[in-house]
Amino acid sequence: MKAGVYVSETKAVMQQKAKPVIKEGEALVKVSHAGICGTDMMIYFGKHPRAQAPLIMGHEFSGVIEEIRGETEFSLGDRVAVEPTLSCRTCEACVRGQFHVCKKLRLIGIDQDGGFAQYVAVPVNRLHLLPEKLSSAHAALAEPVAVAVHTVRRSRLKVGDQAVILGAGPIGLLIGMIAKRAGAKKVMISDISSYRLTKAKELGFIPIDAMKKDVVKEVRLLTNDVGADVVFEVAGNQITAKQMVETSRIQGEIVVVSVYKKAPEVDLAAMHFKEISLTTTRCYTKEDFQTAIDLLASGEIAADSLISHKLPLEDIQAGFEFMQRPGESLKVLFVPNGEENEQ
Ligand SMILES: NC(=O)c1ccc[n+]([C@@H]2O[C@H](COP(=O)([O-])OP(=O)(O)OC[C@H]3O[C@@H](n4cnc5c(N)ncnc54)[C@H](O)[C@@H]3O)[C@@H](O)[C@H]2O)c1
Ligand SMILES: [Zn+2]
Ligand SMILES: [Zn+2]
Structure with a gap:
């Protein structure tokens, strides 16, 4: 073969x-x-x-x-x-x-x-x-969709929440789609690639161009100076590991999805002052995988894009x-x- x-x-x-x-x-x-x-x-x-x-x-x-x-x-x-x-x-x-x-x-x-x-x-x-x-x-x-299903399920995301996703790769975009289905009111997504940001916009998310804009300031502007209820870190580098703390609201939640090639520094003091929760997520359960298949079959995931x-x-x-x-x-x-x- x-x-x-x-x-x-x-x-x-x-x-x-x-x-x-x-x-x-x-x-x-x-x-x-x-x-x-x-x-x-x-x-x-x-x-x-x-x-x-x-x-x-x-x-x-x-x-x-x-x-x-x-x-x-x-x-x-x-x-x-x-x-x-x-x-x-x-x-x-x-x-x-x-x-x-x-x-x-x-x-x-x-x-x-x-x-x-x-x-x-x-x-x-x-x-x-x-x-x-x-x-x-x-x-x-189904496998990357299952990662996104598991991620959103592990988060505290609730109906009406404002979510920030750092990184518009396949996993970041899929988390955006699932977060919307789970009731997120606003999904803001940053990237450094204009191609990926265009995709994000087509999918109904608010794109933030990290090459041209200060992501933290932009999230503040978009959230009435509050910050995000849930921040998903899906870009996996030191810059986004810093931004995840800065874009979270007081008592918000950070969900780390990235697999870091080099362990980043994270400002735990800033997290403490804002009483931010940190959640990590790995793979998916059998049930998440089945949910991913059901969602794909229902046509609710923009798979072709x-x-x-x-x-x-x-x-x-x-x-x-x-x-x-x-x-x-x-x-x-x-x-x-x-x-x-x-x-
Ligand atoms: N938790 C898990 O089980 C699990 C499963 C699959 C993938 N992952 C991890 O999730 C991450 C994303 O996966 P992917 O397949 O979408 O990867 P990817 O590399 O396609 O996506 C990462 C995106 O981040 C963007 N990026 C880079 N620097 C940035 C910055 N400063 N600001 C904003 N965006 C930036 C890149 O342009 C890219 O679009 C990886 O770290 C991967 O290892 C974790
Ligand atoms: Zn994979
Ligand atoms: Zn075992």
Whole structure:
């Protein structure tokens, strides 16, 4: 089969690999669509703490069940999205049923071969059946949508709240969409890329151009000098880690979604004076993932506006290059079995 393989730092190539052989309790998924995300970029740059070359990347994907082994409610030909988290089921978090924060959490596409390939072996309990009306391209977004669902659910966001999102990447934009659905009155979103800010505006958010404007002043202006009820930090750098404190209202909440490449300094004294709460968020639960699928199927997520490129696996290196130009790309999807097989 064709597979997009991370072979060494900044090198991803298409190779011929053996089709995976499934074990009891696994399904062989023929991949329809698979998205590149920031974590894949970390792997590509050799900066991911766990991923080791050679690796078939891809943890955001949809497909069709081609083979299956063991007792299951799934059937051959079922269209599915894959929840890529693998938990140990024995650690302290797993014992409490909090599988998404497993001490030894592993992901398909990071710790083992993933979706940038024609076929992937997936444990049956990681499969979610797709509703008929959900396209497989949109279903490949279930994973990032689940991140946004989990994030907003973990926040204290309430009907009528004013939210600030720092960073209009795919995750920031999806958090905006879910926050609106959860009742946010106003969603302000900053970025340094005019392309991403244009998307934000199209989606009904108030864009703040961090290249041209003082984000903190702008949020003050937009909130009658109060600040945001909830600030979502989704850009992941020192500048936004400072702004998250400064844009929060007194007794507001900061939700850290970013995975920082370098731990930022955070002004805890300022947080204390404003009695700000800090919430962090990681991945999603199975229920969040199912909610993401339901929301995508209902058409309430502007999925098409997030998909900037669809590429064959032959263009794996180009896909990673598009992702390095945030001014031109959002979600890049691979179609390992070709678009004619799109379902
Ligand atoms: N919590 C989780 O489980 C989870 C899951 C997925 C992704 N993440 C993290 O969420 C973050 C966002 O993910 P993404 O895929 O949208 O990444 P992304 O890189 O596409 O988005 C980040 C955005 O921040 C913008 N940005 C950079 N500097 C800025 C600044 N000073 N002000 C405003 N915006 C700025 C960039 O232009 C970009 O659009 C990443 O840190 C990622 O690792 C966390
Ligand atoms: Zn991801
Ligand atoms: Zn565990």
